[in-house]
Amino acid sequence: MNETIERILNHKSIRKFEDRELTSEQIKTIVQCGQAASTSSFVQAYSIIGVKNKENKEKLAELAGNQMYVVKNGHFFVFCADLHRHELISKIEGKDLTDPLESTETFMVSLIDTALAAQNAVVAAESMGLGVCYIGGIRNNLEEVCRILNVPKKVIPLFGLAVGYPDQAPDVKPRLPFANIYHEEGYIENEEEIKKQLSDYNEIISAYYEERSGGDRNDTWTEQIADMLLKKQRQYMKGFVEGKNFSIK
Known part of the structure; x- marks a missing residue:
């Protein structure tokens, strides 16, 4: 087993970080490693927003359910499905791309591309001795998240990623067999x-x-998941996605 595999298998979510910011070089390296991930047909349908401003972090933390590690970390990234630049391609090339950009397939490509880039970024960050925690809670109120981050149409923030120097050492959570x-x-x-x-x-x-x-x-895993799935969460999502011109056809 090599060092990379050991790090991947030792992955854990870190929810307490040292008061120490990432350097610009670390941030750039993490983003570039995300960009090195596979992307469907070279579409590259994602963008990454870095958040340093404490006030914005505090707003995002509140929206995410008062998760304070959204504020207290080395750097906070927001990964977004992004077809905005592809809409600009339509203008540059003088071709009507409305239907393909609003297809279910293209929507799925944007989600998959974003997730692949994020996981590459996570592996890179952990290889640098950093810890990470995905933040799906930013989807609690995407309208407000988009306002804070000045997100245009054809761009959907999917999840955040808190990155920093770990100030805790939790055990690895056992996965399914x-x-x-x-x-x-x-x-x-x-x-x-x-x-x-x-x-x-x-x-x-x-x-x-x-x-x-x-x-x-x-509690057991099946009990935990059943209770979670019974709770109606983010029922606004379909309308929000369509409002961002990600119509599913």
């Missing part, structure tokens, strides 16, 4: 076997939470 994730030659749909795997995983996760919380928490 390999057999639950990996299928060969086709999807293996064995309901009883999957239930058995999930039951075994529930015991692992329950023990993990119990140890981590000092006995205050011992």
